[in-house]
Amino acid sequence: MKARVHITLKSGVLDPQGKAIGHALEALGFEGVGDVRQGKVIEIDLVEEDPAKARKQVEEMCRKLLANTVIENYVIDLAS
Amino acid sequence: MKAAVIVFPGSNCDRDAAVALREATGKPPAMIWHRDSALPKVDLVVVPGGFSYGDYLRSGAMAARSPIMQDVIRRAKDGVPTLGICNGFQILTEAGLLPGALMRNAGLKFVCRSVSLRVENSQTFFTAGYAVNQVVQFPIAHADGNYFADDDTLDRLEGEGRVAFRYATPDGETSPEGNPNGSSRNIAGIFNAAKTVLGLMPHPERAADPMHGGTDGRIMFDAMARALG
Numbered sequence: 001m002k003a004r005v006h007i008t009l010k011s012g013v014l015d016p017q018g019k020a021i022g023h024a025l026e027a028l029g030f031e032g033v034g035d036v037r038q039g040k041v042i043e044i045d046l047v048e049e050d051p052a053k054a055r056k057q058v059e060e061m062c063r064k065l066l067a068n069t070v071i072e073n074y075v076i077d078l079a080s
Numbered sequence: 081m082k083a084a085v086i087v088f089p090g091s092n093c094d095r096d097a098a099v100a101l102r103e104a105t106g107k108p109p110a111m112i113w114h115r116d117s118a119l120p121k122v123d124l125v126v127v128p129g130g131f132s133y134g135d136y137l138r139s140g141a142m143a144a145r146s147p148i149m150q151d152v153i154r155r156a157k158d159g160v161p162t163l164g165i166c167n168g169f170q171i172l173t174e175a176g177l178l179p180g181a182l183m184r185n186a187g188l189k190f191v192c193r194s195v196s197l198r199v200e201n202s203q204t205f206f207t208a209g210y211a212v213n214q215v216v217q218f219p220i221a222h223a224d225g226n227y228f229a230d231d232d233t234l235d236r237l238e239g240e241g242r243v244a245f246r247y248a249t250p251d252g253e254t255s256p257e258g259n260p261n262g263s264s265r266n267i268a269g270i271f272n273a274a275k276t277v278l279g280l281m282p283h284p285e286r287a288a289d290p291m292h293g294g295t296d297g298r299i300m301f302d303a304m305a306r307a308l309g
Binding site: 020070 | 138141145173179180181183185186188230262
């Protein structure tokens with residue numbers, strides 16, 4: 001089973017990189033660009049085949065290492 | 081005073097810290113490798129600056145989960161004085177010993193220069209050598225030094241006297257002009273609730289010898305040596 005973890009900054013946390021990307025898009029002539037936020041994606045191959053157990057395992061990974069929950073949110077997608 | 085300096089792969093201020101500690105205490109500190117699982121008996125633990133584990137995932141994230149840090153966390157919670165400088169500050173926040181997080185500098189650039197800091201609390205064994213509102217010069221060298229915490233946490237830090245230093249202009253104004261990285265409320269360094277743990281982005285150990293161009297940081301090491309025997 002494969003897990004894909006999306007990590008994004010919480011709303012209200014300033015994202016200077018996202019802001020710089022937004023400015024660059026404007027400079028390239030893209031119109032109508034609003035707020036831009038940058039995050040990261042982590043893909044993990046798991047031996048576990050049971051979706052409930054896999055989700056529980058990846059949630060623990062997120063809390064212990066993958067995300068800093070002071071500033072970041074995470075969303076887990078599972079695919080077999 | 082017997083001190084320990086933690087050494088991670090990618091630490092680069094561990095020897096600077098060791099020299100500053102040796103000069104202040106007359107004794108070389110124990111250098112403790114990140115894979116060790118236990119600290120020797122020490123009066124002070126220093127988590128030094130650098131780029132531990134290449135700053136992978138988040139600055140300080142991997143180091144905070146290394147074997148030695150589990151003992152550093154235990155000792156710090158038992159009251160053993162702990163000082164985190166630059167990457168060490170990032171590691172202490174990732175380890176949960178200090179609140180908040182160090183984010184990418186607001187200007188997105190790595191900033192390497194001397195900055196002015198205003199001393200906010202001199203009633204701790206780290207800062208007893210300074211006077212409140214004194215302006216000192218320490219170097220900074222970081223890309224992720226933008227201190228962030230939610231407003232409740234910031235209010236609590238200020239209310240409990242847990243802000244150690246703020247970035248300031250040379251005349252002590254904590255204005256946006258004096259803020260090199262966008263840190264919330266110009267915060268450069270904070271204490272834990274017991275004021276036995278200090279984390280700061282600027283480098284006192286790089287302002288500890290006349291050859292460094294300044295000695296304001298030496299005062300911190302001398303104060304610790306006096307307080308901790």
